Amino acid sequence: MQFIQPLFLWGIGAVIIPVIIHFWHQKRGKTLAWAATRWLQEKNQQPQRGVKLDNLLLLILRCFIVVLLAVLVSQPTFNGFGKPAGSQKIHLVQPDKSVVDNFRFELEDAIKKGEAIYWSTAATERLNDPEQLPDQRTFTANLLQSSINVLQKNNSELHLYLRNNHQLADAPFIRVPASYKLHAIVDSGRQPVRTYLELPANKKLFVNPSNQLTNGAVLNPTLRFQPTPEHAGPLTALVNFKNKTEQQTIVAALNALSEVYSLGIRVDIKRNPQTGYDWILTDQEVVNPVPKTLYLVSGKLKTPTSANVIYSEEKLTPQTAELVRTGQLPEWLGECLIRHFKLKPSAFPLSRQQLNTLFIPTAQSEKKQPERVRNWILFVFICLVGVERWMALKQNA
Incomplete structure (x- = not known):
């Protein structure tokens, strides 16, 4: 006891x-x-x-x-009471041929040992033969989180087999069991064409070869960029929250992000009808979102219907959000900005630091017996x- x-x-x-x-x-x-x-x-x-x-x-x-x-x-x-005899290994595989080919030895060894293996699909299907890929090949971070929630069990060790690309960062974070192991492969295609932003004072915002957001007077000559910027001019943001603490937290994070990268983001607390906002952060439901505007809605657990609308399950306050408590909110907002303006190609791999930030281990829930x-x-x-x-x-x- x-x-x-x-x-x-x-x-x-x-x-x-x-x-x-x-x-x-x-x-x-x-x-x-x-x-x-x-x-x-x-x-x-x-x-x-x-x-x-x-x-x-x-x-x-x-x-x-x-x-x-x-x-x-x-x-x-x-x-x-009811404690299992030993740790159980569960394997979750992205339905991708390159992932299966790269980790064929690990998967076949798990099959020989009788360990549970599943495809990361909407139905979280059982994997019996690695050669037979499921019909559903669509893979998103939300789909991965759903499969993890289905398979998460007490005293289990989860092994994830994924393709490491920026598509994983579509969600603010992915919760995994306290005991997990990540097996990721990196896409090895030709160098993709990148986008960039044209900021005031003739500064250009782009992602450098080290997978970091940076700005400068000229673009990196070793990278391929589109001939025209994805966005030109200053960035405008509307912060509209009923919770004043959450509103102050978001404003502080935007100011920190703007200061680090010299973005010059103009933040409004009240909507100006004459301003076309590039970024709207709120805790209220979004109706008829403008296609070129990025929306961040906190405190809502919904499946996004538009690519430019991001829902955060947690309210973004120090008391309710781990991103705020750990000081990672400005970094996450920067990732949202990068995805919205497609500054980083979808095939671009995440860094080890980004993977560690993305996957958040959580302790197992208490058993009902105690x-x-x-x-x-x-x-x-x-x-x-x-x-x-x-x-x-x-x-x-």
Whole structure:
């Protein structure tokens, strides 16, 4: 048995309180002179003191209640109930021929060992033969997250087999079990044509060969770029949130992003009807999105219907979002900007740092068995308190 809040176990020391109170009431009192006592017999004047059996049971009951309360607030967990014998390996494979060919040895070895292997599809189909690819070849980050949620089990080790390209970063993050291993291959095609932004002061914003967002007076001559920019002029953003804390957080992140890359983003808190916004960040539902505008909607769990609308399940505040707590919000906003303006080709591989940021390990959820045990402890505690009150009132103790 383990405790989530073991410090509260010091509360067991409070068991001395009912003991002290009990013996305080049992001590001999001081005799007070009273005229009528001279008519009473001597034996009737002797108070009956000492520890009675009933009072002793009441004392034990009160001490047990204190101990039970300390154990209850310490939140015990019983890891021994229903614990699997060993860790189970689960393999999740992107339905792609190059992925299968590259990891054929690992997949065939897993099949020989009888380990569970699945395709990352809408139905999360069981893989029996690596040569037979499923009919559905569409692969997105949201589809990958859905398959992971289906296969995530207690005490399991998840192995992911993927093609490393920028398509993975369509979602702000991908939650994986605490025990996971990533097997990724890099696309090896010819150098793709890139896009860039034309900023004020004749600065150009693009992604350099190191897969980093940068700007300069001229484009990198070793890369291939489109003849015209994807966007020209200053960037305008509308930040419209009902939650003032979230609004201040977003504004600060945009200012940090703008300062680092010299973007000169103009941020409006209230909508200007005469301004065509390049970026709208809000916690309200988007109706009829403008195709060239990037929308970021927080606190919504929905499947995007437009490529320029991004939904974040979490509200972007330090209390609710890990991106904000870890200081990664400006970086993620920059990734959203890169994807919207297609500054990085879809076949461009992610860096190791980006992969580590994208995949967020999460602890396994608590089993229901310890929760039921704690509920029973709470039920016993309430019953004992009721019995103690009944005995105390009956004996006037």
